[in-house]
Amino acid sequence: MVPPLALDIDGTLTTPSGRIDPRVFELLPGWDAPVVFATGKAFPYPVALAHFLGREETVIAENGGVAYVGGETTLVGDPDAAWAVVEAFRERGGAIGWGDGDTVNRWRETEVALGPDVDAGLLREVAAAAGDDVEIVDTGYAYHVKSVGVSKGRALRVVAEALGVDPAAFVAIGDSENDASTFGVAGESYAVANADAAARNAADEVVDDGYMNGTVSVLERLRERDE
Structure with missing residues (x-):
């Protein structure tokens, strides 16, 4: 079985110019495990992405301030x-x-x-x-x-519990300081090559390619492992 994913969006599922890479629509709709979109963007953005991928709207927004799973919303922060x-x-x-x-x-x-x-x-x-x-x-x-204390990692624990999945079962991919906490919760973590120093230092591995190219390389590896 492929593992559940915790995926950042900007810099991770995008091109260097900031566009959603079209390969997202090829690789993620059929991913046979939960996919959590974890972003610093406001709530509507990851919900829209999940919707247009035909996936459950399971998202973390605002750097962990918003967690949404199974129709339930958790808000943290002032x-x-x-x-x-x-x-x-x-x-x-x-x-x-x-x-x-x-x-x-x-x-x-x-x-x-x-x-x-x-x-x-x-x-x-x-x-x-x-x-x-x-x-x-x-x-x-x-x-x-x-x-202080609001983070994607904290929110991933909330989402994982609601899904009935061990947080350590997740594979996390990201590129930024706000992904470091996710890397600390997920069992396996990857920073794409364009990642900042905080993400690179927190990840289990920094992949050779940046942006969606790096994410694709991780997803392909995970699929090969499942075969």
Whole structure:
């Protein structure tokens, strides 16, 4: 049997230009084990991906702030504390960085995400002044202001329990600091070649290829192991 998967999206199931790699639609619909999409994006994004793949909508969003499995939602985190940091950041001249509309945060429930080009030094300074309950996570695609203790790894334990699956049965693939906690919970973990230092250091193995190429190499290996 192939193992259950915990898959990051950005940088892991995408091309270098940020598009969903079409091979996702070839390899994942028929994966004969649970697939959990674990992302820093807001809840609608991984739900939509699961939907269009024809898979159960089993997802982790907002870096673990949202876990959804079997129609049940678990929310963890203090969005008011995150927004208080962002407002203090704005008062000191900072900007969220997404331009008009800000669809990045429109459906976000447990944290706030700021653009990758914002003044990260100022943001971290403001967050540190707010106390020990809020932290900044840099995924390479956004700076996330979130509650301390919220993580994809914690959420994977919640999802695994709901599925009746041992968390150690999962194989996790990712590319970023926010995937390190998932790697610590899953029994087997891989960082794609474009991964940041935190993900590379936490993974059991760093594969030779980046983005979806790296993920495909892991999935092919897992299928061969099953044969």
